[in-house]
Structures are given as structure tokens and as C-alpha cells.
Amino acid sequence: MGICKDNELIRSILNGNGELYDDIVERYQTGLYRTAFYYTQNVEDARDITQEILIKAYNNLAGFKQGSAFSTWLYRIAVNHCLDWCRKKKPILETSKESTCFDNLCDEEGSPEDLFLQHEIASEVHTAVGSLPTIYSTVLILYYFEDFSPQQIADITDTPKRTVETRLFRGRKLLKDRLHPLLSGGECHDMLSKPGQLA
């Protein structure tokens, strides 16, 4: 089928070509899975939630407005689904912390020491983001990990853009406070902990 834009695919699916949803799943499953994982802190729950999100999106595809961005629409469903999950089922973080998922982080070449450090930082960042209040973790996940702009995050979360900018500042400050003990002295210390850097 070649490279086809989201909206063209959606139009085709709505015209009866349901098998093309395969392409949509292929495009978004990794990002959605990662997003769900930051909320659940658990691979199995994240996988289940991702599947539920994608099925829910398919069943509600007729409600998608063709003029808007599909990614924003899909992530709105995803974020709401994850927040619902957090309200209902979120387990105690300490018991669900997993490290196996970080094994694949270090694709780049480096010394074992560097790889170990990167692994540790990723694990701590992940835990720190997951432990933040959801209004902050949501904007941080969408901005830093899923690469959405503040305006897109505003559309996804149905929040004014100015509020998103404020939450990004506050969320980053909270994240810095939580990461400080781990990162002091390391590379990240310089990046997240410069005195007076944050508002």
C-alpha cells in the first residue's frame, strides 16, 4: 500500500477496508505501549491497555473528525484510558517495578559501565515519572517521550495551552527534585539540576 497518510487510511477503513487498520496499529503501537507503560509501570498491564486502546479507537473510528489530527485523537483516547486505569487499579509502585524492559535500552555501543549507568538512569527516570501526580506525568510523557508540542498536548488533554506550559515547568521541577539523589555527580546532574535553572 506504500506510505499512506493517517487520514487516507482512516477514510479507507471507514469505507469498509477494515484490514487496513493493521497499518494504523503498526504505526502507533510502540508509542502507545510506552505511554501505557509509564502509567502502569508494568509490562503486562501496559500491553493489555494498549490493546484495549487500539480496539476502542477502531470501534469509535466513525467519531473521528477527518479534518483533525488522528494522532491527537488516538492519544486522547489513550490518555483517558490510562487515567481511568490509574484511578481504578493502579497497584503500589514498589511491587510492580520492573527492570527487564530496560534491557533493550542500550542499543548504542558503549562500555559496560556506560550501559549499566544508562540502564540505571532509565529505570529511575521511569519510576520518577510514574510517581508524579498524573497531571504532571501526562504532560511530561507526551512532551519528552512522545514528542508532542504543547498545543497538541492541550488538544489531547482538553486543557488550555498555557496550562500545559505551566505544568511542563512544574513537572520538570518535580522530576528534577526526585531524580536529584540518583543523578548527583552524574551526567544528568548537570542537565537537570543546575541551580536556578527552573522556574
Add this chain to the structure above:
Amino acid sequence: MTCYRNRDNWHSYVKDSLNALELEELTAHLTRCPECRKLVAGIQETAVILASSRVILHPASIKLNVMIAIDKNKYKKDSPSHRFEVKNWGLSMVATGLLLLALNLTSLTPNFQSGQVAEVNNQIGKQMAHPFDNMSQSAYAAVVKLEALMTSHQK
């Protein structure tokens, strides 16, 4: 933080998602404000460090499970052409109802438009009733014949 712009659109600026006017304004501000420059550098550096610690997960079975779970024919049944047909059918019913209502109303107002509508109404009514009259007459004749046959049989 003393700069009045310290909570402005700096995250949007870093993501390059501002319009030309806003971008120009903030870029000009950055050249003369070390405080905001520091802030923007902080956001950029955080983005780099968090991107490098981004979790990589392999969604092995997600696609398969989703494609099994969904009804791929869901939108075939509800295709635009089908919806159009159903819509037309509904509209036809409504149109017929309105026509019948109009005919009934005009029969109640015989002087409406100098009696022309009533006249047309009568003609249409007669034409519509004609087949039913024929059927009724045929049925009546059949019943009469049947009764005559039965009485002759009894005798």
C-alpha cells in the same frame, strides 16, 4: 526568576511549534535575556537526557491480538452508500407521510385557493380509490354468487 516572560511559550519554542510572529518575538527576547536563555537550554538538555532514557518496548503480539479482536467488516455494513440508501428510504417515507397529510388537510379546507386544490384533491382521491372500488365490487359480486350457490345447494 525575574523575567516577565519566564513562563511563556518556551516549551513550544523548543519544539519549534510557534507561528512566525511568536517565534520572531521570542528569538529576539532570547538575544537580550540570559535568564530565559538558561531556561530554554534547561528544557533542551532535559529533552536530550529523557530521550536517551526513553523506554523501548517490543509490542510483539499487540497487533495480532488487536486484528483478531476487531470486526473488520464493521464499517462495511455502515458504508456511506448503504447509509445513503437507508437515508433515502427514510426520506421517502417522510415525504409520503407529508403528502398524505397535505391531501387530508386540503380536503378539510375545500375553499382553499379558490377550490382548485380541493378539486385536484378530489381527482387524486378518486383515482386512488378507483382500484379499491373495483376490488370491493368484485368481492361483493363473488360473495353474492357464493351465497346464491350455497342457497341453491341447500335446496
